[in-house]
Amino acid sequence: MDTLNYLGQGFGVALTPYNLVTALSGTLIGTVVGLLPGLGPINGVALLIPIAFALGLPPESALILLAAVYLGCEYGGRISSILLNIPGEASTVMTTLDGYPMARQGLAGVALSLSAWSSFIGALIATCGMVLFAPLLAKWAIAFGPAEYFVLMVFAIVCLGGMAGDRPLKTFIAALIGLFLSSVGIDANSGVYRFTGDNIHLTDGIQFVVLVLGLFSISEILLLLEKTHRGQEAVEATGRMMFNLKEAASVFWVNIRCGVLGFIMGVLPGAGATLASAVAYMTEKRMAGASGTFGQGDKRGLAAPETAIGGAACGALVPMLTLGVPGSGTTAVMIGALSLYNITPGPLLFQQQPDIVWGLIASLFVANIMLVILNIPMIRIFTRILAVPNWALVPVIAIITGIGVYAVHATTFDLFLMIGIGIFGYILRKLDFPLSPVLLGFILGGLMEQNLRRALSISNGALEILWSSPITFGCWILTAIMLFLPLLRIWRRRSAQRRALANV
Amino acid sequence: MLTIQRIFAAVLLLACIGLALMAWPYQAAFSYEPVGPRAFPLLILGLMGLALLYMLFRPTPVVHSEDDPQLDRETLQKIGICVALLLVFAGTFEPLGFIVASILVGVPMARLYGGRWVPSVVIISLMAIGLYLLFDKLMDVPLPLGLLDVLEN
Numbered sequence: 005m006d007t008l009n010y011l012g013q014g015f016g017v018a019l020t021p022y023n024l025v026t027a028l029s030g031t032l033i034g035t036v037v038g039l040l041p042g043l044g045p046i047n048g049v050a051l052l053i054p055i056a057f058a059l060g061l062p063p064e065s066a067l068i069l070l071a072a073v074y075l076g077c078e079y080g081g082r083i084s085s086i087l088l089n090i091p092g093e094a095s096t097v098m099t100t101l102d103g104y105p106m107a108r109q110g111l112a113g114v115a116l117s118l119s120a121w122s123s124f125i126g127a128l129i130a131t132c133g134m135v136l137f138a139p140l141l142a143k144w145a146i147a148f149g150p151a152e153y154f155v156l157m158v159f160a161i162v163c164l165g166g167m168a169g170d171r172p173l174k175t176f177i178a179a180l181i182g183l184f185l186s187s188v189g190i191d192a193n194s195g196v197y198r199f200t201g202d203n204i205h206l207t208d209g210i211q212f213v214v215l216v217l218g219l220f221s222i223s224e225i226l227l228l229l230e231k232t233h234r235g236q237e238a239v240e241a242t243g244r245m246m247f248n249l250k251e252a253a254s255v256f257w258v259n260i261r262c263g264v265l266g267f268i269m270g271v272l273p274g275a276g277a278t279l280a281s282a283v284a285y286m287t288e289k290r291m292a293g294a295s296g297t298f299g300q301g302d303k304r305g306l307a308a309p310e311t312a313i314g315g316a317a318c319g320a321l322v323p324m325l326t327l328g329v330p331g332s333g334t335t336a337v338m339i340g341a342l343s344l345y346n347i348t349p350g351p352l353l354f355q356q357q358p359d360i361v362w363g364l365i366a367s368l369f370v371a372n373i374m375l376v377i378l379n380i381p382m383i384r385i386f387t388r389i390l391a392v393p394n395w396a397l398v399p400v401i402a403i404i405t406g407i408g409v410y411a412v413h414a415t416t417f418d419l420f421l422m423i424g425i426g427i428f429g430y431i432l433r434k435l436d437f438p439l440s441p442v443l444l445g446f447i448l449g450g451l452m453e454q455n456l457r458r459a460l461s462i463s464n465g466a467l468e469i470l471w472s473s474p475i476t477f478g479c480w481i482l483t484a485i486m487l488f489l490p491l492l493r494i495w496r497r498r499s500a501q502r503r504a505l506a507n508v
Numbered sequence: 509m510l511t512i513q514r515i516f517a518a519v520l521l522l523a524c525i526g527l528a529l530m531a532w533p534y535q536a537a538f539s540y541e542p543v544g545p546r547a548f549p550l551l552i553l554g555l556m557g558l559a560l561l562y563m564l565f566r567p568t569p570v571v572h573s574e575d576d577p578q579l580d581r582e583t584l585q586k587i588g589i590c591v592a593l594l595l596v597f598a599g600t601f602e603p604l605g606f607i608v609a610s611i612l613v614g615v616p617m618a619r620l621y622g623g624r625w626v627p628s629v630v631i632i633s634l635m636a637i638g639l640y641l642l643f644d645k646l647m648d649v650p651l652p653l654g655l656l657d658v659l660e661n
Contacts, residue, residue, distance in 0.1 A: 171568060173559060177520075180556040184527075184549065191545040194536030198545060199527060222594065229590055229621070230583050395623030396631050399614035403639060406597060407606075411649040419598035427591060435513055436568075453548040457541055465542030 011135060014362025018370050023068050023363070026061070027371045030069045031378060034076015039083045063345040064360045068367040070338055071321070075127065075371050078277070078317045082119045082310065087112060088401075089224060095277035095313050097443055098285040102298060102305030109301050118247040120376060122259055122307040126314025127372045129263030130270065134322055134365060150458035151469045155479040157452045161445065162486045172490035174437045182445020183452070185210055193457060205417035213412050214422045215446055219439050221405040222426020225398055227433065255307035258288055266312030270319020277316035278447055284312035318368055325353060325361055513567040521560040528553045586620060593617050605654020606644075610636035 017023065061069060078095070085096040086103035099119065106115040161179050188199045189209030200206040262284040269280035288308040289298040298305040324338065347353070353361055409418045429439055463469035471477050531553065534546040597613040604612065611633050618628035643649040653659070 173563060173568065177556060177559045177563070180552055180559065183552045184556065187549045187552070191534075191536075193541060194539060194545045196534050196536055196545040198534055198549060199530060225594075226587050226590060229586050393623070395618045395621035395628065398621050399610075399617040399632055400635050400639075402594065402597070402617060403610045403614060403636065406601065406610075407639065407643055407649060407651065410601065410651065411643075414650065416598055416601050419601060420595070423591065423594045423598060426594075430587075431516070435516055449552075456548065457543045460543045461541040 007135060010358055010362045011366060013358065014364075014366035015369075017064055017359055017363030018068065018366035023065055023367065024370070026065050026069045027072045027367050028374055030072025031076040031079075031371050031374050034073035034078075035080035035375070035378070035382075037073070038077035038080025063342075063347060064363045066345065067338075067342070067360060067364050068371075071364055071368060072371040072374075074338070075317060075368070075375060078313055079120065079123060079375050082123070083116065086115050086119065086306075095281050095316070096309075097278075098281040098309035099306065099313075101285065101309075102300075102302050105299070105301035106303070106306060111301070114247050114251065115306055118251060118255070118303060119306055119310040121247065121252060122255065122262075122310040123314035124372055124376045125259040126263040126266050126311035126316075127318050127368070129260070130267035130315040130318035131365065131368045131372065133264075133267045134318060134368075138322055138326055149473075150455040150462065152473065152475045152479070153455040154452060154459055155470060155476040155483075157448045157455070159479045159483045159486070161441075161448065162483045171436065171438070172494075174435075175441050178432065178437050178439065179441035179445040182442040182447075183449040184445075185215065185442075186446045186449025187453065192454075203417075205413075205415055205421075210421065210425075210446075211409075211412045211418060212446065214409050214418050215425055216443060217405045217409055218422040218425030219429040219442060221401060222423060223429035223433055223439070225402055226426070226430045228394060228398055251303060255303055258304045258307045259311045262288065262308045262311035263315045266315025267319040269312070270316030271322045277313045277320065278444060280312040280316035280319075281309035282444060284308040321364070321368075325364075510567045514564055517560045517563040517567065521557060521564065524553050524557045524560065528557075590617065590620060593620070602652050603654060605656050606651040607636045607640050607653070608655050610639070 018027070081096045082099050082103065085099040086107050089100050089104040103115050103119065106112070161183070186209070188206060190197055190200075190207050197207060265284050265287070266277070266280045269283065270277065285298075285305060285308050288304050289296060292298060292302070292304060296302050296304065347357065347360065405422070406419060409422050410416075412418060429442075432439060432442075459469050460467070471480055528550060531546050531549045534544070534549075536544055593613050593616055597609055600609040600612060611629075614632035614636060615628050618632055619625070623631075640651055644651045
């Protein structure tokens with residue numbers, strides 16, 4: 005009953021005209037920032053901290069603004085994913101897999117509105133979950149130690165390969181490339197410089213923005229060059245802008261499942277939207293089996309990661325608020341913003357400043373509703389990007405990509421690094437390597453190494469800690485199954501081929 | 509395509525070995541933990557090496573989708589020009605400033621993608637100035653002015 009009281013109080017805070025305007029402008033700014041390639045929620049939130057501080061917003065309004073921008077960015081990120089096949093950030097990589105093919109089939113409007121709807125349901129489920137389970141989930145998340153995290157990440161990487169279907173080896177190599185790239189730079193534990201080649205620009209590692217923009221923007225620019233050569237356009241938008249009831253109904257259960265999944269994954273510190281969208285997509289692909297056309301524009305393949313991202317974006321706020329542990333890069337930036345206001349997130353925050361916590365939770369409801377209302381009529385404006393000819397679009401993408409990379413460190417070294425990574429990404433693409441595992445490996449790499457070393461420090465070097473607890477043991481069994489699946493598939497195909505040859 | 513894949517696998521394998529040799533001496537001067545800084549990279553490089561060895565001997569055929577045209581000399585040339593333009597952009601970004609570098613590189617790039625001279629020059633110039641104002645003035649992302657520095661004062 006207490007919770008409902010507090011929530012009512014929270015809506016009192018969120019529904020003041022001042023905070024409503026804050027949430028509205030936050031969602032608008034967020035959507036536009038998320039729309040621009042290379043500017044994701046991390047940049048959006050990071051850019052707004054000094055502005056929010058300079059505007060003299062009270063702490064609860066500042067937090068509402070940042071949360072609204074966060075949601076708006078997650079929302080806007082899909083637009084470049086679906087229309088241009090350039091994921092604005094790692095979590096929307098999965099959206100491109102089916103969203104872009106849908107856009108190419110002339111269903112760009114349907115894809116955008118359906119993804120907006122999915123994301124809304126995911127966020128709604130997660131916000132409800134947050135209200136109900138925030139105190140309980142805090143306890144549950146603590147039960148995950150470093151060993152459990154490490155094994156969970158191994159499982160995630162193997163999952164990628166196991167689910168990739170026809171090319172498990174290439175997926176595996178791609179993920180390993182990502183894992184390796186994450187170890188470049190100064191080692192936080194020992195201070196050893198790794199793989200920097202005495203270059204000072206590499207000391208704090210390869211920036212995620214540089215990697216993502218190089219791999220996706222630059223290689224896409226080069227790929228577009230081939231296609232204009234043949235007189236092919238990137239994507240054409242025609243037909244309906246709204247999804248119909250039948251389409252919404254066909255993904256309804258996907259929405260529910262992936263919303264819950266996204267929320268749970270979002271709550272786990274360190275997992276976040278990237279892992280949630282990947283696992284949601286892979287699970288739905290598995291569940292659909294032969295009836296699915298995943299990778300070629302299946303509506304479920306679009307709804308699954310979008311719902312999970314919506315759920316995880318809200319779920320990620322739970323560990324941030326209850327434990328002070330960020331669940332994603334964006335929430336880490338938000339913790340930085342809070343500390344500017346002398347607010348320390350953690351269990352005490354719920355008792356000492358309930359206005360801030362519950363005002364934020366209530367404003368998530370408000371911002372989500374705003375996003376759906378804003379986005380459905382604005383889809384026409386978004387799809388208008390497609391009418392822009394390639395010759396005008398590509399140089400602008402290249403220039404904005406340059407700005408995005410330059411904004412991180414203000415060095416031209418990053419620009420050169422991005423071009424190098426872009427050429428490498430282009431070669432990988434031409435050789436049929438999937439690129440998203442590189443990114444996922446890069447994100448998980450740092451966390452994986454930290455957790456492995458922490459786990460082995462706890463056990464003083466004894467490897468048993470990695471499989472002694474029930475959670476880790478269960479994860480290893482699942483990992484083994486995942487490893488076994490592609491082998492089984494290859495073996496089946498081989499024996500089928502042999503039989504076909506024998507019959508001839 | 510199989511030969512190219514074999515070459516790619518071989519090059520990457522050599523890179524793996526080189527990086528592993530590079531990682532071998534990585535050791536903490538003093539350490540509080542059982543796992544040092546070189547264990548994880550070596551583990552990853554080892555696994556990658558094994559996977560690449562397998563690929564070297566058993567490359568998988570590349571599946572081409574229908575809208576994926578074969579590379580010919582002309583396309584390769586265009587890709588080369590595009591990469592060169594991007595490198596020029598990175599090189600002139602700071603010395604010439606954002607606006608000048610964007611126009612200098614953006615216009616030939618627009619031409620490369622099939623734009624005509626006049627619309628290319630007009631649109632790219634407007635976008636370069638607009639983006640500068642949006643990011644530098646409105647969003648506080650500092651961008652170098654370079655040659656146009658004199659206009660600032």
